[in-house]
Amino acid sequence: MSYGLIYTVPFATLDNIPCVVEIEKEDYVGASTELTAGATPFTIDIDSEEFLYTPTRFSTAKLQVVGSDYLQSLFSTAYKEFRVTLKKNGVITWCGFIKPELYTQDYTAKTFTLEIECISAMSVLEFIDYSIEGESKKFVSLWNLLQRCISTADGQYDSVFIPHVYASSKAAYSTGENVLANMTLSEQDFFDEDDKPMKLKEVLEEVCKFLNWTCTDWKGDLYFVDVDHSGIYYKYDTQLKDNVETQAKELLVQDIGFVGAGHFLDILPGYNKATVKCSNYPVGQIFPDEDLDRLKLYASQDKQSGDKVTAKRFYYPNVYRLFHYSPQGTALSDEQFEAYKNNPDSLMGSIIIKRCEYKIVNGEPDISNYNWENLIQVRRGTQKTGSNYTWLSRVPILTFESQLPVAAYLDGAVAISCSVQVTENDDLSTDDKKRNGYVRALCEFSIGDYYYNGSEFVNNSTIERFEIKFPLTDITGGGFGVIENTKKLSQPYDDLTGYIIELPKGKPLTGEVKFCMYPLQPQPGNYTQFFAGVGYYIKDLKMEYKRRNDLDDLSDNSDRTYENVLNENYINELDEIEFKISSYNNDGVCYSKVMLGDDYLQDNLYNCILDDTIRPEEMMITRCINHYSATRIKLTQEIKERADLTPITKLSDTFLVSKKFICTGGSIDCKMNRFECIMIEV
Structure with missing residues (x-):
């Protein structure tokens, strides 16, 4: 611009x-x-x-x-x-x-x-939606959020002042660590359940609330003010790259000089109860289900072979992304896919269907209503000449269409459940063969940069795959083989069944969840490709995430409240402060939780004001109680406007001994050099 x-x-x-x-x-x-x-x-x-x-x-x-x-x-x-x-x-x-x-x-x-x-x-950030910078949502640092807000505002600010208050440890603080660059959270926190974004000003406000800071523009500069901090501030350029150290100054209002008679003193009330409510934003359902009743029809087909009729209705998917291939195994474009409407059973790859099989008895169907099965049909083989077939192998057949939740996952497990029905018939009608052994399918599952390899999550440059099995022992032609259940009694996930992918305990994995399934393959050994079928049907495909049930103090899907009361006999309460960004406190999988490095931020954020580690929520309570436990003075004075008076300047008045103030607003007449300065005792 x-x-x-x-x-x-x-x-x-x-x-x-x-x-x-x-x-x-x-x-x-x-x-x-x-x-x-x-x-x-x-x-x-x-x-x-x-x-x-x-x-x-x-x-x-x-x-x-x-x-x-x-x-x-x-x-x-x-x-x-x-x-x-x-x-x-x-x-x-x-x-x-x-x-x-x-x-x-x-x-x-x-x-x-x-x-x-x-x-x-x-202020214009109030009218600008938050937007992602890449193709999909990701984890973003608090530092990057500040950079985004400042650059998007397009103001001609000269400098940006940021207090050096926080660090990952006391030792790191002494090195000048910029811990905000290592504090990250999911961008989904800035979008509601309908994917409507926050305004950028609200994002900035939430970051500042979390850090207990105030962002204020002042005489051509931008300040992030920590009213309890009297130490180092870093003076940055507007890209937040280069910086120099500076410190707040002290000024006596009598030295500044007065330019009017408008001087007032007010007593601000004290408070003895402070409450911070963390609005947890739980992830909810991670893996969506496909609702066939809401899908658009692709094609209809009824085939009769003897007295057996197979009725099928084919649909465009919504939740899943299904892959289609030519007989030579090359991916089809959307336009090429449309050309198969007249014979959808010949389509290589996967497609969502409803199927109803019935017989003709005395010239009439033996059913009075369709009894539809909801299935995913997969053709993995196409006949070339005679008994020669082209087979799909390591090409994807199914993944999710939309981005799955970008969050931090730990102390849980994912279960994959489904069953398959295999057929060797080229028209994909069910056969009557009895089978033994098993068929198998490769899958990919990852969270961020970590891939599951069948036993653990690994972070490397190679895409890992694992194998799921479907035992077919004594399964006749019309039967379904259920996925092998790998759930052990010792695994603390009640009611979870299917192929279990256990997440690391105590170590969160962050990023986008991805899943991909590949075509069935025959059991290794003396089994031909036909053993896994010319085609097959997937039934009741479901993926489910569940937290461990042996954790203490777990509060999934509920907000968390921190409060402090000094005197329960008489309570004068501050307005509740709501955090939409917060530290982790056994809250379950939430978008609103901050990571510090590769682990959750909990009560381990060092701050130089207390010279200790504490949660930002509890730090806000501590600040409020320390400041508002007694009445404070508010001064309004008409003084000269001068360049070295800033929002981090500590002000004093000779008539109010031992009192320190900061400027918290006012009005400046630029021609008259007059500043009606509002100051509050700190």
Whole structure:
């Protein structure tokens, strides 16, 4: 996105410092026009929310222009159409955008003042959906989320200040570790069950709440403020790459100087109960089921052989991705697939069907209603000449169409269950042969970079496969062979049956779940390809994930609440704080849980304020209780606006001994150099 300068509005401060407001238009090419500033050219209002740990504290601005032109070209219909930048003596002091469809002017006078409302650059994130950067959802770091929010805002910020508070350990803290780059969570946390995305501002707010920080834009810079931290801040460029160390300064308001008589002192109430609720976002059903009653019909077919009739209805899949092949074994395009509608039984590969078999007795069907079986039909062999066949081997026949949940999985198991019916008949009608032995199929199952090899999950560059078996002993032609049950009594997964894939205990595997099935193959030894059938039918295919049932304090699918009460005889409670990003506390498989490296973040995040490890949720409780257990002072004073007053500056007043304050909002008149500064005791 590029911007071109379309208007400039120059003015000077009371101290005769030159200022200019630059208005740029998206994709504009041409000369700029100078406009005349109004009596109050530019004012900035900073959000003055009294709760110190509010996740964002952004600003708005008003620009006054005098003239006889209605400047309808500035009437914006998009939040990022016109970019506004205030420069004071050449230094960026505020950046944002014109608020669309909203400005005020005198309509009757020949010369009038046009008042244009603006919002800070970071505020536009409220109107931008979160979107994934790749082809599919993945795990993303908190650091990357901050980078995304800053870059998407398109503000002309000079620097970004981030406190050095957290680390993976005390030793790592001393090295300057950027632990946020190693703290990750699933992008699905930013999409609801219907895949509707959060706005980027909400994503930013959730990250800041989790870190107990406040994001605020301030005089051309962006700050992530930790009100309890008085140590190192890193000053980054807007790409969050290069940085230098800096520390918060202290200022005496009397040294700053006063410019008005508007001075007020308020007493803010104390609170003795703080509650943090973690809104867990459970994964729910990992492996979706195909509902044949909702599928679109592909073709219908009724075949009669003697007195036996096989009725089939063929369908386009929804949940599954099914693979189709030519008689030579090459993959078919969608267009080529459509050409098989007149003879779908000849299609190599897999297709979803409903099947009903019945007989003709005395010229009439021996059934009064169709008794449909829901199946997946697979043709694995095609006759070339005589008894020579082409067989499908290591090519996929089935996987899932949509991305399966991207989450962290541990302490559980996946079961694959289904049964197969094998036929050697070329028309895929069921045969009457009695079989012994077994047939087998290769499968792939992976979570992220870890593949299951039949006994364990391994991380390597080779795609691992494992074998599932279907015993056919004493199975006659119309019977189904059930998948071999590998569940052991010692495995703590009640009611789980089928081929069991056990996940590592205590070690989460993160990433996208993938599954793929390959065609049946005959039992090794003296078995021909026909033993696995010219074709076969898969019935009741189901995959299920289940947590271990021998874990203590497991709270699947429920929110978790942390709270602290100082005096139960009298409770004055803070508003409940909701976290949509949280640490892991035996919560089951949730999208909302943060990873630290290759394991869950639990109570092991070091912070320099306590010089100890603690959960971010419990840290928020600790902060609130420490700050709000007693009343605090709020000051409003009209002071001079000066560059070295920032949101991390500790302020003091000679008349309030031993009290320290931080600026939590106010209003700046840029021409008059006047700052109505709101300060809260820390």
